[in-house]
Amino acid sequence: MRLIDLPRxxxxxxxxxxxxxxxxxxxxxxxxxxxxxxxxxxxxVDGWLAREAxxxxxxxxxxxERQFEAxxxxxxSSEHAFSLYGTEGRLLAGDPLQMPxxxxxxxxxxxxxxxxxxxxKRYRGMAHQLPGGEIVLIAQDMHEARxxxxxxxxxxxxxxxxxxxxxxxxxxxxxxxxVRRLDGVAMAIQRIVSGDLSRRLPSxxxxxxxxxxxxxxxxxxxxxERLMHDVKGVADGIAHDLRTPLTRIxxxxxxxxxxxxxxxxxATAIEGAIFEVRGVxxxxxxxxxxxxxxxxxxxxxxxxxxxxxxxxxVAEFYExxxxxxxxxxxxxxxxxxxxxxxxxxxxxFDAIAxxxxxxxxxxxxxxxxxxxxxRAGDSIGVxxxxxxxxxxxxxxxxxxxxxxxxEQSRHEPGTGLGLTLVSAVARLHDLTLTIDDASxxxxxxxxxxxxxIDLNVRxxxxxxxxKELT
Amino acid sequence: MKGEMARxxxxxxxxxxxxxxxxxxxxxxxEVASAGVGREGLLRAxxxxxxxxxxxxxxxxxxxxxxxxxxxxxxxxxxxxxxxSALSAVDERVRGLKAGGDDYLTKPFEFLELTARxxxxxxxxxxxxxxxxxxxxxxxxxxxxxxxxxxxxxxELLPREYRLLEYLMRHAGQVVTRTMMFEEVWHYxxxxxxxxxxxxxxxxxxxIEIPGAPPxxxxxxxxxxxxxxxx
Numbered sequence: 001m002r003l004i005d006l007p008r009x010x011x012x013x014x015x016x017x018x019x020x021x022x023x024x025x026x027x028x029x030x031x032x033x034x035x036x037x038x039x040x041x042x043x044x045v046d047g048w049l050a051r052e053a054x055x056x057x058x059x060x061x062x063x064x065e066r067q068f069e070a071x072x073x074x075x076x077s078s079e080h081a082f083s084l085y086g087t088e089g090r091l092l093a094g095d096p097l098q099m100p101x102x103x104x105x106x107x108x109x110x111x112x113x114x115x116x117x118x119x120x121k122r123y124r125g126m127a128h129q130l131p132g133g134e135i136v137l138i139a140q141d142m143h144e145a146r147x148x149x150x151x152x153x154x155x156x157x158x159x160x161x162x163x164x165x166x167x168x169x170x171x172x173x174x175x176x177x178x179v180r181r182l183d184g185v186a187m188a189i190q191r192i193v194s195g196d197l198s199r200r201l202p203s204x205x206x207x208x209x210x211x212x213x214x215x216x217x218x219x220x221x222x223x224x225e226r227l228m229h230d231v232k233g234v235a236d237g238i239a240h241d242l243r244t245p246l247t248r249i250x251x252x253x254x255x256x257x258x259x260x261x262x263x264x265x266x267a268t269a270i271e272g273a274i275f276e277v278r279g280v281x282x283x284x285x286x287x288x289x290x291x292x293x294x295x296x297x298x299x300x301x302x303x304x305x306x307x308x309x310x311x312x313x314v315a316e317f318y319e320x321x322x323x324x325x326x327x328x329x330x331x332x333x334x335x336x337x338x339x340x341x342x343x344x345x346x347x348x349f350d351a352i353a354x355x356x357x358x359x360x361x362x363x364x365x366x367x368x369x370x371x372x373x374x375r376a377g378d379s380i381g382v383x384x385x386x387x388x389x390x391x392x393x394x395x396x397x398x399x400x401x402x403x404x405x406x407e408q409s410r411h412e413p414g415t416g417l418g419l420t421l422v423s424a425v426a427r428l429h430d431l432t433l434t435i436d437d438a439s440x441x442x443x444x445x446x447x448x449x450x451x452x453i454d455l456n457v458r459x460x461x462x463x464x465x466x467k468e469l470t
Numbered sequence: 471m472k473g474e475m476a477r478x479x480x481x482x483x484x485x486x487x488x489x490x491x492x493x494x495x496x497x498x499x500x501e502v503a504s505a506g507v508g509r510e511g512l513l514r515a516x517x518x519x520x521x522x523x524x525x526x527x528x529x530x531x532x533x534x535x536x537x538x539x540x541x542x543x544x545x546x547x548x549x550x551x552x553x554x555s556a557l558s559a560v561d562e563r564v565r566g567l568k569a570g571g572d573d574y575l576t577k578p579f580e581f582l583e584l585t586a587r588x589x590x591x592x593x594x595x596x597x598x599x600x601x602x603x604x605x606x607x608x609x610x611x612x613x614x615x616x617x618x619x620x621x622x623x624x625x626e627l628l629p630r631e632y633r634l635l636e637y638l639m640r641h642a643g644q645v646v647t648r649t650m651m652f653e654e655v656w657h658y659x660x661x662x663x664x665x666x667x668x669x670x671x672x673x674x675x676x677x678i679e680i681p682g683a684p685p686x687x688x689x690x691x692x693x694x695x696x697x698x699x700x701x
Contacts, residue, residue, distance in 0.1 A: 274692070281578060301564060316630060317656060320669045346659040357666075 005179050012175030019167035023160065030156045037152070041145045042124070046109045048080075049126045052138050056082065057107075057128040064136060068094030079141040081123065087133035099135065103127045111142070122146060181210060197225045230401060234287075237403025237416070241283055245276040252276075286417040290402070293347070293424035305348060307339040308373045311382055314352040315371050322360055328368040329356075335375030341448070343429045351425040352382060354418045355444050359386035363441065374447075381431070381447025390442040396435040422446075476521035476592055477501045481511030481538065482554070483530050487577075491524060494581035495588075508533030515542055520549050521592050524584070527555035527566060536569045543570035550591040552584070563659075582693035586645040593644060604639040607699035609678060609686055611639055620678055630655070631674050638687065638697040647694035671695055 006012050056064065061084075068082045072095045081095040089099045100112035106127050113120045125139025184202045191199045200221060201214040249272075256269030315331045322329035333339075352371065359369040367387035374381050391399055398404050400423045403416040422444070426433040431446040478500050482488040485506070492502040503518070505511035508529040515523055515538075523542075527535040539551055553571040555562060563574045572591050575584060604611040608621040616632055618625045627635065633655050638646065648667045652660050671687060679685050684700035 278580075278692070285578065313656060313658070317666060317670075320673050321666055324669060349658045350660060353666075 006172065006175045009175040009178045009182075011178040012171050015167065015171030015174050019164065019171065022167070023164065026156075026160065026163070030152075034149070034152055034156075038145075038149065041148070045124045045140050045142070045145075048140060049109050049124075049138060053107075053126055053128070056138050057136055061130060061132065061134060064130075065093040071095075079144070081125070081137070081139045081141070083137045083139075085135045085137065087135075089135075092134065097123075097137070097139065099137065100125075100127075103135065103137075112139075185214070192221065197221070197228055233404075234402045238283075238287070241403055241416070242280060245280050249273045249276045283417070286421065287402070290417065290421050290424045293421070293428050302342050302344055304340050305343045305345045307341055307348065307380055307382055308333060308337065310345055310348045311352055311371050311373045314349055314356055317353065318356045318360060322369060325360060325363075326365040327360055327363050329360075330368060330370045332370055332372040333374070334372065335380075337375065339373050339375060339380045341380060341429065347425045347428065348382075351422045351446065352384065354422050355384035358418060359384050359388065359441075362386065362388035364388065367441070379448035381445055383443055383445035383447075385438045385441065385443035387438070387441040390437060390440060391435055393437070399435070400433070475499055475501065476588075477503065477519065478522045478524060478588065479503045479505065479511065479515055479518070479520045480524045481505045481508070481515075481529065481535070482524070482526040483507065483528075484526075487526075490581070491584065494585060495524075498585045500588075507531045508535070508538045512538045512541055515549065516545060516547060522588050523549055523551045524588070525551050525553050525571070527553055527562070536565065539566075539569045539571055550588075550594070552587060552591060554579075580647075580693065582645065582690070583647050583649060586647050586650060586694065589644045590641060590646070590650065593641070604636065604642075606639055606642045606686060606697060609639070611636055618678070620680065625677055627674075627677060630670070631677065634670055634674055635678065638695065641697075643696065643698045645690050645694055645696045651694065 056067070059067065064084055068084050071082050072093075081097045083094040083097045083099070084092045085099045086092050089101065091097075091099070098114050098116070100114060100123075104110045104112070106129055109124055109126050111122065111124050113122055115121075122142040123139040124142050125137055128136045130136060181202070181204075188199050188201050200218045203211045203214040203218070205211070252269050252272045256266055260266050260269060312331055315329055319329055356369060356371060363369055363386045369387075370385045372383050372385070374383070399419050402420045404419075423433050425431075426446045429446075431448060434445050434447070436443045436445070478495055480488055480491050480495070480502055482491060482504070483506050488504050488506070492504055495502045500521075503514060503520070505514055508531055511523075511525070511529075512533070514520075525535045525539060529535050529538070535553060535555075539553070542549070542551070550572045551570065552573045552575060553566040554575050554577060555566065556577045563576075566574045572594075573587050575587060602613050604613065610619050611617070611632075612619075613636075618627055618632065618635065634651065637651060637655050648665075649660060651667055652658060675685070675687055679687070686699070687695055687697045690696055
């Protein structure tokens with residue numbers, strides 16, 4: 001982190017802005033307080049002057065003289081001054097206060113300064129001219145008021161400086177924290193860009209804005225990593241699935257080249273090669289089909305499809321296969337119809353057929369396979385349940401991946417793309433694919449998203465009214 | 471399996487594919503004419519006499535397959551047209567058929583699939599089906615009553631077995647592929663038909679074939695089936 005980056009960080013700027021706002025607000029508040037206090041003090045002084053003035057101003061000259069002498073004798077250190085001056089400005093009686101020249105106004109409070117020894121003293125007082133030309137002055141020393149003003153302003157200034165310093169320090173800390181986190185994120189992103197997809201944005205465990213963002217981005221990175229993994233899996237799958245038949249084709253052709261003597265030898269070799277190539281082509285077609293489904297391009301051809309009809313057709317289509325393997329194939333309905341959804345009948349047939357095909361493949365003789373169409377509320381779903389070997393829980397996600405073959409299915413014929421296709425068809429129809437344990441066997445259901453959990457009870461529930469197909 | 475000699479126009483811009491299609495059709499016993507661009511194809515289809523046209527959906531040069539097809543149909547030309555396309559989306563197929571195509575085949579396809587479909591298209595043109603009975607050798611279907619008899623003996627068939635047999639009988643002597651059977655009998659489309667259809671056919675065979683007698687339904691390796699009277 002460089003210090004020069006600091007002013008560019010948002011949090012530092014926000015902190016500064018708040019500091020400025022707080023400063024302005026405080027200045028206004030303290031200014032107002034200062035003004036109010038000042039006026040209160042002046043009003044106090046003026047009040048005192050108004051109270052004292054009549055007694056001092058409207059007595060006879062000797063009375064005033066006597067009165068002032070008495071006061072000055074007793075109140076030597078008082079902040080109040082009572083002085084009587086002759087016409088020429090000489091002190092006649094009272095406190096030895098130099099007469100202010102000129103006197104700004106008579107009979108009303110006024111401020112004046114008087115030089116005593118080395119310094120000026122501030123007073124606020126009231127003067128009155130007696131009929132004989134003598135001047136009566138009563139005044140209050142404003143030194144304390146001024147000291148109050150000064151300490152008030154001092155407090156405000158020091159408080160302001162301290163606040164500003166703390167604010168700046170806080171802003172720097174916050175800004176530095178932000179810069180450090182941004183540096184961490186930038187570094188993580190750089191690592192991700194340079195290929196380390198397992199890297200995640202750092203988060204310090206609090207639930208702040210930044211962590212929420214990091215959380216979302218990390219979720220996105222999880223997805224991207226999974227997709228990249230899928231892509232790699234597909235590439236590996238293609239490479240692996242193609243190498244085997246291509247090796248066989250090559251071996252067959254080479255053998256024919258080496259040993260074949262009669263046209264029928266060649267014919268056999270060609271036939272073998274055609275069979276293998278057909279298999280390869282089939283894999284590619286399936287891949288392209290899945291890609292097309294995942295593009296969602298096929299949705300334009302959607303129309304209303306009766307899911308029960310499709311399920312029925314699939315069951316009927318597979319009935320002789322099941323019969324040959326001595327497996328009972330049943331069709332069931334639960335919840336009231338109609339079982340109509342907007343979709344592509346052929347794709348739905350394909351998906352259900354794939355599930356039934358798998359179910360029959362992995363169910364031993366004597367077992368049963370059930371195709372059920374169900375409705376709960378506004379949503380419908382279709383499921384296929386068997387009594388076969390089932391799919392182990394850790395594999396349930398994986399079987400949807402292209403070319404994934406589980407331990408049990410490794411030796412069965414197939415492209416390893418069946419369930420991927422089913423999953424693509426399901427996504428295209430906004431259906432959720434779920435693989436569950438049916439102990440024994442497994443059940444795969446495709447249901448509309450709003451189809452809530454209680455459907456699980458409806459599906460394969462105790463009130464099962466399966467009927468055997470004829 | 472050789473069909474009757476027919477003249478077929480192949481409108482396809484990819485030279486390799488065109489050559490392979492022409493070779494397959496020639497081997498099947500047809501005479502083939504080729505056109506590489508839409509205008510040339512349209513001109514030949516409109517001025518010459520063909521039994522069927524194989525038309526690529528995507529063609530270079532401003533006039534694509536559907537435009538050729540629409541123009542051809544607008545002039546009142548009713549020649550059977552099979553549209554080839556790399557696009558398998560359902561609405562693409564619907565558009566191809568709407569523009570006047572009689573059938574739609576997605577690339578990549580097997581040539582036996584192409585020849586079988588062309589045979590069916592040309593035959594469909596030749597004989598409108600108004601019969602009430604279908605007969606191949608001593609196997610007979612009475613269409614109104616859905617009754618099947620072999621050598622006078624009534625055979626009990628499940629509804630789907632009946633539909634399958636009827637389809638095979640209607641196309642007696644023609645190769646029908648699994649895809650075609652699946653489309654016509656089960657009314658779903660699959661580009662990659664499973665061998666479940668083989669199971670259906672073998673069940674049907676068990677019911678209609680007479681042990682010891684030459685079989686009526688024969689397997690065409692790698693393609694499908696053909697039902698015809700033994701020679």
